[in-house]
Amino acid sequence: MAVDERVLSALGKVAKAPIPTDRDASLFDTGVLDSFDLVDFVADLEKEFNVKVPDSDLHPSKFESLAKIATYLNTHGAA
Amino acid sequence: MSALKGFGHYVPAGVLTNDALAAEFSVTQEWILSVCGIETRRSVAADETVCDLAERAAVACLQDSGFTPDKLGAIIACTGTPHRQFPGVSAEVQKRLKAGTIPAFDIHLASISGLLGLALAHRMCEQWGPVLVVAAETMTRVMSQGPRVKETAILFGDGAGACVVAPGEGPLAIRDVQVASDATFSEALHLDFGSTLQMDGRTIIMHAVRKLARAAMELLERNNLRVDDVGLFLFHQANLRLLERLMQELKIDRTRCFLNVERYGNTSSASWLIAASEAKAAGLMRPGLKVVVAAFGAGLSWGAALLETTSA
Numbered sequence: 218m219a220v221d222e223r224v225l226s227a228l229g230k231v232a233k234a235p236i237p238t239d240r241d242a243s244l245f246d247t248g249v250l251d252s253f254d255l256v257d258f259v260a261d262l263e264k265e266f267n268v269k270v271p272d273s274d275l276h277p278s279k280f281e282s283l284a285k286i287a288t289y290l291n292t293h294g295a296a
Numbered sequence: 297m298s299a300l301k302g303f304g305h306y307v308p309a310g311v312l313t314n315d316a317l318a319a320e321f322s323v324t325q326e327w328i329l330s331v332c333g334i335e336t337r338r339s340v341a342a343d344e345t346v347c348d349l350a351e352r353a354a355v356a357c358l359q360d361s362g363f364t365p366d367k368l369g370a371i372i373a374c375t376g377t378p379h380r381q382f383p384g385v386s387a388e389v390q391k392r393l394k395a396g397t398i399p400a401f402d403i404h405l406a407s408i409s410g411l412l413g414l415a416l417a418h419r420m421c422e423q424w425g426p427v428l429v430v431a432a433e434t435m436t437r438v439m440s441q442g443p444r445v446k447e448t449a450i451l452f453g454d455g456a457g458a459c460v461v462a463p464g465e466g467p468l469a470i471r472d473v474q475v476a477s478d479a480t481f482s483e484a485l486h487l488d489f490g491s492t493l494q495m496d497g498r499t500i501i502m503h504a505v506r507k508l509a510r511a512a513m514e515l516l517e518r519n520n521l522r523v524d525d526v527g528l529f530l531f532h533q534a535n536l537r538l539l540e541r542l543m544q545e546l547k548i549d550r551t552r553c554f555l556n557v558e559r560y561g562n563t564s565s566a567s568w569l570i571a572a573s574e575a576k577a578a579g580l581m582r583p584g585l586k587v588v589v590a591a592f593g594a595g596l597s598w599g600a601a602l603l604e605t606t607s608a
Contacts, residue, residue, distance in 0.1 A: 245498070252501040253541055259502065273480055275506065277498040 220266075220287050227261040228283075240284040245277065255280065262286070268293050298418045300459050300468040300603065301363065301426065303573035304356025306349055307455040307560060310339040312436060314450075321446035328450050333536025337453025337561030339436040345379050346456075347388040350432035353456035353566075354389055356573075357428065361460040365395040368460075369425025372413040374565040376406030376487060376594070377434045389430060399424065403565075406487070407532055407593025408475065410457065410565040414589075414601055415473040417461035425462070431565035432456035435493075442492035451535060452493075453561030457569025466606035468581065472519055474511065475599030485594040504538055504592045509545040511600035512590045519602055523548060525586055528575065532591035533557035533567035554580060564593065581605050 221240075228236055234248035244250045250258060259270055259280060268290065279289050313336055314325040328334065340349070350373060358365065371393075373386035384402030389395075403409040403416075410431035417427035435452035439445075461470065484499040508531065516522060523546055531539055536557050543553060554575040563570060568589050575581060587603040 252498045253537055255498060256502055256505050256541060272478065272503070272506070275499075275502050276481070277496075277502070 220290055221283065223265055224262070224283060224286050224290070227265050228258065230261060231258050240287075241282050243281050244283075245281060262290070266290050297465065298421050298461050298463055298470050299466050299606070300470060301462050302357055302361030303457065303459050303569065303576050304353050304358070304360050305455065305457040305566070305570040305573035306352035306356060307338040307570070308340045308344055308349065310341055312337045312339045312453065317446070317450055320444070321449070323446060331447075331537065332451055333540075333558060334450065334561045335558045337436065338455055340434050340454045346375055346377055346432045346434045347379055347385055347392070349434070349454065349456035350375075350385050350389050350430045350458075351392045353432060353458040354393060354428060354430045357430070357458035357460060358393075360576075363426055363460055365393040367426060368395050368398055368428050369421065370398050370417075370427045371395060371400040372417060372427060372429045373400070373402045374405070374409035374413045374429065374431035375402065375433055376404060376409065376564055377438050378402065378404065385430075385432060405565075405593065405595060405597060407534070407564045407567070408591050408595060408597040408599060410567070410569050411473070411589060411591040411599050411601060412475050412597070414459065414461065414470070415475050415599065418470045418473050421461050422463050427461045428458060429461060429569075430456065430458040431569050433564040433566050435562070435564055438487060438493055440492070441490060445492065447497055448493050448495055451562045453563050455560055455563040455566045455570050457566040457573055459569060459572065468587070469604045469606050471602040471604055472515055473599065473601040474515055475597065476511075477595045477597040479595065481596055482594070484596070487594075501538055503596055504534060505541050505545060507596070507598040508532070508542050508590045508592050511598050512546060512588050515588065515600040515602050521586065521602075526588050527552065527582075527585040528580060528587045529553045530568050530571050530575065530587060530589045532593065533560065533571060534562050534592070583607055
């Protein structure tokens with residue numbers, strides 16, 4: 218499964234609103250993720266992609282859109 | 297080796313309700329509860345200062361501890377909302393208690409400073425003698441130092457908590473304390489001179505959940521304990537939703553956590569001390585109980601303490 222599909226699958230577990238088709242749309246501004254969903258979502262991404270998000274990367278800007286999430290995972294050795 | 301000899305707390309009489317905040321910000325009470333789970337907060341009167349709160353908590357703590365001010369070896373005041381830059385709240389408390397010429401100083405680190413005060417007292421009381429740690433905050437006043445923001449105004453309340461840390465054993469032994477700071481995201485939570493509090497809630501929540509859970513777990517692991525060995529958790533009372541997420545992370549239920557955030561909101565440095573004082577008064581510190589304190593705040597700074605009730 219491609220990265221985007223797996224991200225969408227993880228996002229679907231916590232999404233509070235329809236996930237935007239625009240890969241650059243903010244998942245916060247569109248109401249998909251609130252602050253606490255974001256905590257769960259990042260934990261799910263770590264499990265799904267076998268990556269450890271270090272504290273230094275723990276910032277909402279890195280997980281704000283589908284495009285940013287895919288970039289992060291692709292550059293951090295997602296399995 | 298050191299121990300907590302007693303606790304005290306004071307919250308001002310003024311009550312800031314969700315009804316009032318909902319009207320002020322044109323939101324519903326349901327929205328406020330969904331965001332933070334807080335129902336009421338206490339607020340200082342116009343003529344009440346952070347020193348007044350600190351003094352009352354300190355006096356209550358000395359009564360609970362059985363200490364008189366002349367037996368104290370030092371005073372540490374913890375606050376992110378001092379009444380002036382210097383001398384700080386500690387000086388005023390020392391003066392009001394008539395506590396002689398013992399060292400008295402402030403820690404200005406907001407939410408974590410109560411725990412940092414405990415850590416310092418734990419390490420220094422052998423040299424200094426009994427240390428009064430008093431944490432006091434007038435957070436509601438800070439919220440009005442600039443344009444009021446609903447996301448922060450709904451969270452914070454005023455109050456003070458205190459403890460006495462003395463060398464030797466019991467009744468609540470301090471087994472271990474660890475604190476840490478990392479300034480990478482220091483701008484996510486700050487209070488500048490003459491401004492209102494600035495908080496990037498998403499960043500703070502991400503770090504708070506992770507660091508509070510990690511601090512508690514690391515402390516337990518290095519003491520060869522498991523979560524199930526702990527009878528009582530006293531967390532920094534930041535936000536009920538955050539605490540629920542933390543409980544989920546640690547796989548514990550509410551019955552093992554003392555919570556008062558619904559009544560007082562986030563009282564920053566004072567919050568875990570108020571919780572400890574109320575938990576003790578409620579008879580929850582039964583003999584043989586292991587207690588974990590965990591706090592997180594601006595800095596970013598975080599930490600945890602392991603306490604144990606003894607028969608001493």
